[in-house]
Amino acid sequence: MNGLFPVVAVILALLMLPALYRVVKGPTLFDRIIAAGMMGTNGVLVMVVLGFYYERIDMILDLAIAYALLNFIGTVAIGKYLEKHRGEVK
């Protein structure tokens, strides 16, 4: 089982590439924001899987909780800002 963790981490890191494509080439601003949030969620998963691989899971889990919270708060802040400045979005 311990040999499966680097494979899972590499697959998760490769699954971040389509989201990166959408961040770079998104037609609208909202596509970029939501793809960045998806990259953040995948980053949390990569972090937890690598913590299991290096057997330092008790240290990594607190960092993962903090990173998930920051990801959510950033997305909510950008959404509220765009909702308030409605006519200026292009």
Next chain:
Amino acid sequence: MTVQIIIAAIFIVGGLFFLFVSSLGIIRMPDFYTRCHAIGKSETLGSMLLLFGLAVFNGLDTNSLKLLSILVFIALANSTATHIIARAAHRAGLRPWSLRKPQKVQDVRPGFVIAKKETVSAKFTQDNKI
């Protein structure tokens, strides 16, 4: 290979499958709202399955409790963030993608309509000139 490790591997592989479906949807879907569909559901389900598989692999411990707390937080926060961004896009005037033929000039391709503030101010200045 105990039963616990086999169950954990099944959950982790299922989570990877749903994350792959979400990644496929974000490059193949035609519109912002359909991409919201790909992110809000598949990504959340894949993350929940993968974290639950890791918690099963870890056994009953404080660390598995923290993993389950991350699972509950992602299940609440990911869909909420997607909903907030989709509502902001709808209120900013982003038009959904449709297969119907365009009926007005501004329906030609999916995107933003012209902001109302500019048209109102243009009309106001035109009236003032006259």
